[in-house]
Amino acid sequence: MGRLASLKPRLSSAPARLKPAPKVADPFYLSSEWRRFAADMKRQRGNCCEDCGRSGTERGVKLIADHVIERKDGGADFDPSNIRIRCMPCHNAKTARSRGERARSST
Numbered sequence: 001m002g003r004l005a006s007l008k009p010r011l012s013s014a015p016a017r018l019k020p021a022p023k024v025a026d027p028f029y030l031s032s033e034w035r036r037f038a039a040d041m042k043r044q045r046g047n048c049c050e051d052c053g054r055s056g057t058e059r060g061v062k063l064i065a066d067h068v069i070e071r072k073d074g075g076a077d078f079d080p081s082n083i084r085i086r087c088m089p090c091h092n093a094k095t096a097r098s099r100g101e102r103a104r105s106s107t
């Protein structure tokens with residue numbers, strides 16, 4: 001324990017290239033079970049972004065089924081109440097927001 005704690009400061013200041021970010025997509029999101037569920041969710045919510053209302057039929061608009069509480073934060077995988085349909089800009093804004101919240105609460 002004591003050894004870990006004393007290593008931490010050094011680890012966090014290490015150059016980014018020493019801790020490669022996992023570029024592999026979460027296999028969960030590639031599973032046919034999830035794809036089918038996400039497609040169902042989009043259809044049920046009218047195939048439009050629940051944040052800004054943009055339609056998935058608009059050119060260049062890509063909708064995704066987004067976990068309200070992210071899986072790594074303990075959110076349910078296949079619970080419709082934990083799903084929000086978002087276009088990419090809204091999804092990115094939300095991801096950035098929750099990342100910031102996580103950073104704040106961990107300090």
Ligand SMILES: [Zn+2]
Binds near residue numbers: 049053088090
């Ligand atoms: Zn949107």
